[in-house]
Amino acid sequence: DTAVSQTPKYLVTQMGNDKSIKCEQNLGHDTMYWYKQDSKKFLKIMFSYNNKELIINETVPNRFSPKSPDKAHLNLHINSLELGDSAVYFCASSDRATNEKLFFGSGTQLSVL
């Protein structure tokens, strides 16, 4: 069983399009995250949700809108895609009791042409 699963694994799209990435975790965790990994492998947090409530929003353009329908799901919708959005996006989750230990999904490689 995959603990944190995200789809799709690869996403190739044109500039200006709108796209979504889905994430689900079956670990029973309360907190979920989106991280962006650029071409130099640098990992930067974008958002954090605890029990469907936004708790971290790191100066991310408002073209990026996370949505958490329940605590097991955190989706990422991106409007008006730009070339600079090309990166690998990782979903992660953590348990409230040990919030510092993150469990990552396998990533979505987004390429904007």
Added chain:
Amino acid sequence: GENVEQHPSTLSVQEGDSAVIKCTYSDSASNYFPWYKQELGKGPQLIIDIRSNVGEKKDQRIAVTLNKTAKHFSLHITETQPEDSAVYFCAAFKAAGNKLTFGGGTRVLVKP
């Protein structure tokens, strides 16, 4: 905010040799320091961690050390094997703000 610096950015070692990766952090309030391993095409995976009240921790061939005064922590891999080839990330966690800040990563290549 917290700033985590990681060195070197790439490290090539011969199989069987040791590998050492060093990190420094800026915020003395950080109290938890995990290390993640990211294999090609996968997400980062926690491999070992250390809390600020401990100076050293070992798990088989990997060990971490923490110097709280100097705000340094290091990952040591002994008897490296080809499957140790990956990108390694250090991180620092501060409970206030509930935020994990990652270092820039080290690409380790173990040559057979």
